[in-house]
Amino acid sequence: MHKRSVAIGFIGTTLDRNGKGAARWNKWRPTVALCQQPDLSIDRLELIHGKSERDLGLAERLREDVLSVSPHTEVRLHRLALHNPWDFEEMYGALHDFASSYHFDTEHEDYLVHITTGTHVAQICWFLLTEARYLPARLVQTSPARGKEEERDPAGTSTLIDLDLSRYDHIASRFQREQAHSLAFLKAGIATRNVAFNHSIEQIERVALRSTAPMLLVGPTGAGKSFLARRIHELKRTRHQLEGRFVEVNCATLRGDGAMSSLFGHIKGAFTGAQNARDGLLRAADGGMLFLDEIGELGADEQAMLLKAIEEKRFFPMGADNEVQSDFQLIAGTHRDLRKQVAEGLFREDLYARINLWTFELPGLAGRREDIEPNIDFELQRHAREQGRNVRFNLEAKRQYLAFAHSPQARWAGNFRELSASITRMATLADSGRIDEPLVSEEITRLQRAWGVAAPTEPLLEGRELDLFDRLQLEAVLRVCRDARSLSDAGRQLFAVSRQDKEKPNDADRLRKYLARFELDWNQLRS
Known part of the structure; x- marks a missing residue:
């Protein structure tokens, strides 16, 4: 199947103005010359011009001249309003937006980027965008004939090029x-x-x-x-x-x-x-x-x-x-x-x-427990898109679920698929769009049954009446304390994030007060 050939390029504000009246046909003009190549037929030319009336006038004259030498070529004009065509960031952004909004039909069309015209900044940006495949195109360069040959052959020559662009690092950011x-x-x-x-x-x-x-x-x-x-x-x-x-x-x-x-x-x-x-x-x-x-x-x-x-x-x-x-x-x-x-x-x-x-x-999920919380948010967003219903956790309910999800009880045998199912169940059952503590407790019990595990008993907690959230959180704290070298070391691990916001963090005191809520102290833990 023959593909149409489409060229994209700037007007040359200097070279494309070469010559006046009939004399312009004796001069090499890169945009017109591109459409005069005997071995390169251009079916459509996407011609980018500046914002001034002078630029528009030149673009319209070039369109007429292209049609004179290549009647089958369709010329489309594109106005690109640039404040400073020598600014890398502005030029790259403008051409990136052009490429993103352009409809490329690579099944039926081949694309060429004409790099002879435009500022050096524009040429580098064309290179970068083409190499990164934002433009599914090849680069083409036109050149005038040498010496006096230019007047006898104003079409000059064209070359398809493939450059190593790794040295262009001006816009690495x-x-x-x-x-x-x-x-x-x-x-x-x-x-x-x-x-x-x-x-x-x-x-x-x-x-x-x-x-x-x-x-x-x-x-x-x-x-x-x-x-x-x-x-x-x-x-x-x-x-x-x-x-x-x-x-x-x-x-x-x-x-x-x-x-x-x-x-x-x-x-x-x-x-x-x-x-x-x-x-x-x-x-x-x-x-x-x-x-x-x-x-x-x-x-x-x-x-x-x-x-x-x-x-x-x-x-x-x-x-x-x-x-x-x-x-x-x-x-x-x-x-x-x-x-x-x-x-x-x-x-x-x-x-x-x-x-x-x-x-x-x-x-698997058990090896990425730090990713449980962002995946919970992702699953709630997906549920909202698919069901048209926003659901959120109550603050304490989320803490309760995360404490369980991070605990050794949570096997996550089905990995992220199982986490997705768990969140979907709670979101579906949530009244008024809120996942509360009873709903979380019910889901935890469901998961424990599915995995064939029971809630672990902690010797220091035996006989104590505690909410499931407090029990799970306290069990996690006790495990850290037993592995820590000191009360301060355990506190630094447990409050690693929040302590950074405090001018004088007293991790040991915070942990001591937390344990006191449950009538526990450091010596009990160590013994």
């Missing part, structure tokens, strides 16, 4: 903000606090935007592998690196002929019951992303065909004599130790080597 936005996007805006997880997300963001190699996400069921894979796909689509869809399959559900057919498709009559041909999931992911969750459950035959499909982008559907093509990007997920499966002969070593270039471990 802007890139850092863009990267921060990408990281927040991958985490769905959840302000995660786990250092290891945040480090993994930072690496995933860089790899996703710089590589098409397979990724392997390792983590327990419910750790968010599928969710993260979807976000990676969406991030790559926003940067015009993918056009196709996101296709997901849990390999644990694939068995026998059904596994081969689901993944690779089949022709009519390939096996009993195959009354119609089927494309399969790999072909459905052509141009997009394929997420194979629980890849360790694939059979040996499926593993062999998958390796060929990854390396060659070609494979045989079941029963077919001819290969088909599919160019997809792969993310695999597993909760198993694939190295161990390779050693046991259950997983192909060559396939593991192919998908193990980028491996990222996603810890």
Whole structure:
């Protein structure tokens, strides 16, 4: 299919004014010359001009001249109001906004950015935006013919260029903000606090935007592998690196002929019951992303065909004599130790080597307890979007739930999926949009039953009538005290955040008063 060629560029306020009247046709003018290239047909020219009437007049004259030399070229004018075209921040922001609002149709159009015209600042900004894929385009440079040849050949020449842009670091801070936005996007805006997880997300963001190699996400069921894979796909689509869809399959559900057919498709009559041909999931992911969750459950035959499909982008559907093509990007997920499966002969070593270039471990909820609170907020926001009903915790109810969620009793066997279900239950049952203490107590009991655990007994608390919240909080305090070197050390650990706001924090006194509420003292704890 022939694609239309679209060029984007500034008017040259000096070079494009070259010559007056009929004499201008004997002069090299970069914008007009771009549309005169014998080996480069421009179907549409997006011409950016300044805010003055003089700039608009030049732009309109250039449009008429382009139509004279290239009647099939459509010229669209875009006014860009810049106070200072030599200011990096202003220019980058303006061109970033232009790229963000422009509708790129990469399936039907090829894009070129004309870098010959405009200030040097504009040219650098074009470079940066194109390299970062905010513009799914190539760079084109036009040049005049040499010496007297210019008058005989005002079209000059054009060159497609690919520069190393790493030395342009003038607006590194802007890139850092863009990267921060990408990281927040991958985490769905959840302000995660786990250092290891945040480090993994930072690496995933860089790899996703710089590589098409397979990724392997390792983590327990419910750790968010599928969710993260979807976000990676969406991030790559926003940067015009993918056009196709996101296709997901849990390999644990694939068995026998059904596994081969689901993944690779089949022709009519390939096996009993195959009354119609089927494309399969790999072909459905052509141009997009394929997420194979629980890849360790694939059979040996499926593993062999998958390796060929990854390396060659070609494979045989079941029963077919001819290969088909599919160019997809792969993310695999597993909760198993694939190295161990390779050693046991259950997983192909060559396939593991192919998908193990980028491996990222996603810890379960029990290993990211500091992320429980931001995920609670995220789940309540999602509930509000989906149900059209805002729900909030009472202050004491939230403290009670968090104390339990952080305690050793909370196993979180289902990880974030289980936390999501827990919050959804309380939000659904909350009267007047408020989650109160009785509702939290009921949910804690429900979770304890599901995990087969009972509330632990603390020797110092036996026989005491305490609210569940006070009991859970006090048990946590006692554990810190027993492991601490001194009363002050325990206080510093327990009040690590709030003590920073105090000019003279007295952690030992605060802890002593807290214990006194329950008729306890430091010596009792140590004995």
